[in-house]
Amino acid sequence: MLTTQNTQQQDSLSPAIDLRKINKSFGPVHANKDVDLIVAKGSIHGIIGENGAGKSTLMSILYGFYEADSGEILVNGKLASITSSKDAIRAGIGMVHQHFMLIENFTVLENVMLGAELSSSLKESKISARAELARLSEEFGLAVDPDAITGDLAVGLQQRVEILKALYRGAEILILDEPTGVLTPQEVKQLFDILNALRARGVSVMLITHKLQEILAITDEVTVMRGGTMVASRETSKTTKQELAELMVGRKVLLEVDKSVAQPKEVLLEADNLTIKDSAGITRLDAVSLKVHAGEILGIAGVSGNGQAELLDVLSGIIPVQEGNIHLNGTTINAKNVLNAKDFRHLSLGHVAEDRHKQGMVTDFSARECAIMGFQDEPEFNGRILMDNKAVTDHCVSLMEEFDVRPANPHLKAANFSGGNQQKLCMAREIERQPKVLLVGQPTRGVDIGAIEFIHQQIVALRDAGNAVLVVSVELEEVMSLCDRIIVMFEGRIVGEMAASDADAQKLGLLMGNAGSDDQASTQGASS
Amino acid sequence: MSEFILILLSTLDSTIRVSTPLILCAMAGLFSERSGIVDIGLEGKMLGGAFAAAAVASITGSAWIGLSAAIGVSVCMALLHGFACITHKGNQVVSGLAINILASGLTVTLGIAWFHQGGQTPLLSGDARFYSIDLPGALAVADVPVIGAIYSQLISGHNALVYLAFFTVPVTWWIVYQTRFGLRLRAVGENPQAVDTAGISVFWLRYRAVICAGILCGIAGAYLSTGQNAAFIREMSAGKGYIALAALIFGKWRPKAALLACLLFGFLEALTVRLEGVDLPLIGQVPTQLMQALPYILTVVLLAGFIGKAVAPKAIGVPYIKER
Numbered sequence: 001m002l003t004t005q006n007t008q009q010q011d012s013l014s015p016a017i018d019l020r021k022i023n024k025s026f027g028p029v030h031a032n033k034d035v036d037l038i039v040a041k042g043s044i045h046g047i048i049g050e051n052g053a054g055k056s057t058l059m060s061i062l063y064g065f066y067e068a069d070s071g072e073i074l075v076n077g078k079l080a081s082i083t084s085s086k087d088a089i090r091a092g093i094g095m096v097h098q099h100f101m102l103i104e105n106f107t108v109l110e111n112v113m114l115g116a117e118l119s120s121s122l123k124e125s126k127i128s129a130r131a132e133l134a135r136l137s138e139e140f141g142l143a144v145d146p147d148a149i150t151g152d153l154a155v156g157l158q159q160r161v162e163i164l165k166a167l168y169r170g171a172e173i174l175i176l177d178e179p180t181g182v183l184t185p186q187e188v189k190q191l192f193d194i195l196n197a198l199r200a201r202g203v204s205v206m207l208i209t210h211k212l213q214e215i216l217a218i219t220d221e222v223t224v225m226r227g228g229t230m231v232a233s234r235e236t237s238k239t240t241k242q243e244l245a246e247l248m249v250g251r252k253v254l255l256e257v258d259k260s261v262a263q264p265k266e267v268l269l270e271a272d273n274l275t276i277k278d279s280a281g282i283t284r285l286d287a288v289s290l291k292v293h294a295g296e297i298l299g300i301a302g303v304s305g306n307g308q309a310e311l312l313d314v315l316s317g318i319i320p321v322q323e324g325n326i327h328l329n330g331t332t333i334n335a336k337n338v339l340n341a342k343d344f345r346h347l348s349l350g351h352v353a354e355d356r357h358k359q360g361m362v363t364d365f366s367a368r369e370c371a372i373m374g375f376q377d378e379p380e381f382n383g384r385i386l387m388d389n390k391a392v393t394d395h396c397v398s399l400m401e402e403f404d405v406r407p408a409n410p411h412l413k414a415a416n417f418s419g420g421n422q423q424k425l426c427m428a429r430e431i432e433r434q435p436k437v438l439l440v441g442q443p444t445r446g447v448d449i450g451a452i453e454f455i456h457q458q459i460v461a462l463r464d465a466g467n468a469v470l471v472v473s474v475e476l477e478e479v480m481s482l483c484d485r486i487i488v489m490f491e492g493r494i495v496g497e498m499a500a501s502d503a504d505a506q507k508l509g510l511l512m513g514n515a516g517s518d519d520q521a522s523t524q525g526a527s528s
Numbered sequence: 529m530s531e532f533i534l535i536l537l538s539t540l541d542s543t544i545r546v547s548t549p550l551i552l553c554a555m556a557g558l559f560s561e562r563s564g565i566v567d568i569g570l571e572g573k574m575l576g577g578a579f580a581a582a583a584v585a586s587i588t589g590s591a592w593i594g595l596s597a598a599i600g601v602s603v604c605m606a607l608l609h610g611f612a613c614i615t616h617k618g619n620q621v622v623s624g625l626a627i628n629i630l631a632s633g634l635t636v637t638l639g640i641a642w643f644h645q646g647g648q649t650p651l652l653s654g655d656a657r658f659y660s661i662d663l664p665g666a667l668a669v670a671d672v673p674v675i676g677a678i679y680s681q682l683i684s685g686h687n688a689l690v691y692l693a694f695f696t697v698p699v700t701w702w703i704v705y706q707t708r709f710g711l712r713l714r715a716v717g718e719n720p721q722a723v724d725t726a727g728i729s730v731f732w733l734r735y736r737a738v739i740c741a742g743i744l745c746g747i748a749g750a751y752l753s754t755g756q757n758a759a760f761i762r763e764m765s766a767g768k769g770y771i772a773l774a775a776l777i778f779g780k781w782r783p784k785a786a787l788l789a790c791l792l793f794g795f796l797e798a799l800t801v802r803l804e805g806v807d808l809p810l811i812g813q814v815p816t817q818l819m820q821a822l823p824y825i826l827t828v829v830l831l832a833g834f835i836g837k838a839v840a841p842k843a844i845g846v847p848y849i850k851e852r
Contacts, residue, residue: 063725065725065850084727085724085725085726085727086727086728088727089726089727095725097725101719101721101722101725101726102719102722103714103715103718103719103722104718104719104842105718106714106715106718110711111722113711114711114712114715114722114723114726114728115712115723115726115727115728116726116727117708117711119708120707120708120709121706121707121708122705122706122707122708122710122711123706125708165726169727
């Protein structure tokens with residue numbers, strides 16, 4: 001395992017990171033069990049695993065956020081005691097967190113030097129930091145305007161600031177936690193270029209992800225975690241997507257969605273020039289028109305925050321129509337005929353919300369209560385005065401059986417189910433009534449690979465029964481494999497439409513970033 | 529005309545005196561709130577400081593020792609707030625209110641027990657008070673029209689703590705915007721996690737911020753009982769801590785803007801005193817209560833849209849919890 005493809009570092013024998021028998025428990029949960037990990041110098045090492053596999057815990061231990069219960073950390077062959085981020089930084093470890101650790105109203109320069117200022121006077125610190133930042137930008141090809149306000153930068157550029165921050169502190173080992181979740185495909189490519197440049201200069205990179213594609217695209221070696229243990233290490237060139245997926249889940253999985261060609265029929269849901277302005281007067285949806293047919297799955301692709309949330313909200317009656325019309329099963333809804341979410345449900349519309357913790361369920365409620373949310377007034381759950389508790393519980397039990405929700409305990413608090421099982425419960429609640437139209441936001445966000453397969457099957461089954469489905473997802477692969485037709489949204493507008501069979505990541509990616517506007521943003525950053 | 533100028537000058541003169549504790553408290557609140565700790569306890573710390581200053585000054589006969597005592601007591605109260613909110617992650621508003629109630633009760637109780645004057649401290653005189661200082665040349669230029677009058681009446685003739693209060697504003701600005709501590713202070717109020725991952729202790733940083741707040745509130749308290757007045761009187765802070773907090777929000781948590789807000793609120797208060805019982809043309813007598821409520825009304829109305837949104841430090845009021 002010590003061999004690396006990088007020729008520059010072959011003489012150096014001790015690995016950058018050597019973790020030995022790391023253990024960490026949170027109460028009864030054993031998050032890391034005897035974890036061993038070796039990361040060679042000057043390599044890109046992928047760590048892959050499902051949610052809750054213990055990847056993040058392990059990295060938090062390495063970066064000093066948590067302290068391991070037992071085990072040793074060796075950095076460059078030397079035993080290191082890491083009990084705080086400060087220790088980690090001193091040992092030459094830098095981390096780019098999934099949620100950026102940036103002060104949005106600070107300039108790039110201020111963010112980079114925060115905590116590593118040279119003197120107690122800001123003026124002096126800034127002068128030296130500016131020079132060092134310029135040098136780093138030059139050396140690694142990381143152009144960012146040091147005086148830009150960080151919060152105004154595109155996400156890809158903010159990530160660069162995070163990388164620069166780590167390099168400024170002299171990091172030789174860089175941990176990236178799910179770095180691509182918020183990036184467009186073009187930004188991902190730029191990030192990979194940067195990572196390659198870092199590797200070429202001897203920086204060791206640890207890439208934490210659950211996306212198999214990325215592991216295969218960039219890493220030299222990959223380690224798979226499952227249930228808190230290391231289950232396998234592979235040289236990336238000698239493994240396949242299928243093998244990694246099976247190692248992650250622990251059984252055979254189907255990566256492609258198994259479905260027949262769609263047979264679209266009549267239009268069941270039509271949006272006609274929908275425009276939504278938020279309370280600040282900013283246009284969130286800009287004259288969006290679309291049709292969803294019976295027997296098809298329409299996918300909405302786009303980088304998160306480009307109007308998809310508002311589209312789902314208005315199509316499900318959560319926010320009222322301001323301009324334009326919705327035609328749902330023969331009923332027209334507009335500013336004059338405002339209907340609420342309950343009315344929409346009665347028009348046979350189901351809605352699996354994008355953010356299940358905010359809109360889909362109340363995590364402090366029991367599963368049986370969550371399983372009737374939105375339908376709590378239906379006569380079948382109510383006696384003359386009190387709710388019919390037995391009916392509610394029975395209903396939940398049957399949903400859990402049908403959708404394989406585990407543990408099958410209707411009285412357990414929703415928060416105590418895994419993400420995949422929460423999502424299955426939400427799905428079950430909406431699909432069970434066989435709605436004519438189903439809206440699904442991020443069907444598999446925070447859901448394990450095993451459950452993804454099941455959820456996709458249920459959506460396809462609903463389509464095949466002659467219903468219309470609209471799926472919003474930021475995962476391009478999911479949109480391409482699950483949907484029949486794809487619409488791309490950018491800044492509240494529809495900027496492209498194509499059959500799923502014609503789509504590829506390149507085409508969609510360009511549309512999602514509105515044809516290369518990201519490149520402009522990065523050159524702007526470089527020029528000043 | 530000259531009578532009008534005289535009235536104006538004397539109103540402005542009392543504006544300065546009334547604004548002094550507001551300015552000190554607003555700067556105190558700025559340190560605390562910029563670090564992410566809500567400081568509704570300005571009022572209590574000031575009151576505690578006022579009592580300590582008067583009590584110690586009356587015993588030792590030295591205003592300066594009284595001032596030190598005020599700072600000491602106020603810092604202790606600030607640390608108590610810190611212990612509840614930073615170490616134990618308690619609710620910052622509840623803790624602040626508790627400090628106010630504690631100060632309000634304890635000062636009177638101790639005052640009665642120690643001095644037997646119904647909660648007041650003995651009248652201070654001599655070195656036990658801060659007296660007005662005549663700035664050099666104030667008498668000489670007094671007769672020069674306008675400028676002389678402004679210098680001798682408005683600028684000269686205040687006690688040391690008044691000058692100190694005005695001096696804290698540029699100092700606060702300098703610390704917050706020109707030093708490493710200030711950079712980290714602003715950062716921790718926005719995103720404590722980022723500060724933690726940058727290798728800086730969030731707790732220690734926030735403790736230092738509340739200590740700064742304690743020092744300034746202590747000075748404000750000493751000003752009330754040994755500068756502006758000559759004894760501690762029960763509840764003598766009379767809501768000034770809250771007005772200072774309003775001024776801080778009004779000034780969008782920035783030193784210079786907060787100073788202007790304090791002066792505006794001070795001016796309104798000075799005007800209240802001036803207009804008491806005076807018949808104004810067209811309006812008649814203005815009810816005192818209305819004038820007293822004006823700072824609050826102004827804050828609410830102006831914040832509601834006229835001066836744009838006051839963006840609070842993002843992490844304000846949220847205790848920092850490291851482990852999930």
